[in-house]
Amino acid sequence: MRKEKFVSVIIAAAGKGKRMNSHINKQYLNIGEKPVLAHTIEVFNKCSFIDEIIVVTHPDEVAYCKEKVINFFGLEKVTKVVAGGKERQESIFNGLKAVYQKCDIVVIHDGARPFVREEYILKSIDEAIKHKAVGVGVPVKDTIKVVDEEKNIKNTLNRNVLWAIQTPQTFDYQLLLRAHKKAIEDGYLGTDDTVLVERLGEKVRMLMSSYDNIKITTPEDLYIGEAILRNRK
Template sequence: MYNGCKVIALVPAAGMGQRMGIGQKKQYLLLKDKEILNWTLIHLLREPIIDEAIVIVPRDDVLEVEEKMTSWLSREQISTKISVIEGGATRQESVRKGLIKIEGDGFQTSFVVIHDGVRPFFPKNMLIRFLEALDHRSDIEGAIAGAEVTDTLKTINPEKVIIGTVDRSVVWSVQTPQVFRFDTLMKAHRYANDHAFEVTDDAAIIEAIGKKTVIIPCSSENIKITKPVDLIVAEVLLETYKVDL
């Protein structure tokens, strides 16, 4: 709860992990003694502002993940309610299904937090900064995590010949968490569904309906585990920071 407003987290974890290249869904890979998805939820749900979380997984995994969550919540002494639902063919569809569940359950939700199921190092005490950004600016509909780009960026043609250099001072890489006003995000997803367009993050959907979002600088430890090398980095981070990020 934030200033009397309900806050619900959506955790998309319905990916098939093809880029990991090991034939196993990356959200269930072990990181030390726990699955990556569990680490994500541990760090996410230590935020007292979050009232409830909805975890979105592949259809065939729903029952198994529900069973795991029941014992895991008890073991980790986490009291936040967690629901597990079936995801879609794309991340965008999975998030839309989560929003539909929130709406269908009749929650008077003001804010929705979206965080990738394979970003296990949710930055501690950071969520309040996102909500304060929305609270203090009525012209902003979303606040999203991001990082300044440090590499030189080039544009190329189909033959991979360089045709230009991007001014990196105006380019940021985007991450999660991403926090939005619920009603605006629901409206944006309906628009995207009605007009059959796909994007790779929810901020782009907000942009499509002419609304604004703001970037909140995030720590470099907020990695997304996509490839085998990311798992190695995550193990080092876990050992170095002792989970207290």
């Protein structure tokens, strides 16, 4: 069923990662012997049901990304490296405009999330063909508190209905494009792509992912990433 659809992947790698406290973009820091971004793209590059990969990176890093990651590691499914915008949402929209004109399904994934498993990519594509919008995530482990501006607890949320959203997030291409255009029209800025589709009144399916599908955000995450990499080897 998947083979009947043209599947494009947009890798979001335009963020500077201020919480990393590094002069190097977090996507280009090494885990093991490869940059985080190379690990990430490789998973999709090896997946036979992916037809093309668009990498969206910082405007100042387009040439570096092509030379040091795409070409150096032979990631041949990457068809374009495009410049991102000031916000993630703008970067994804730039990616949506760059995909192949006959794209059916589009997969959005964080460049700093290198431990995604192929099985979740394939499940997401299958579910998106059926339901048009799919997210992956995991139930939260911690108790979640709502805190006011004075740092006082206002409310304790029901942990049983709370999930931490991850990527990949997978969509019918035309649906996600419409959701982005609507957000631009309304001046709305979301934190991920599923919320843009939710604003249209569309349902988004949630799939169980894994807790090791972490996003490299802080220096501590690099140590955790090294441990995950060793464990998988």
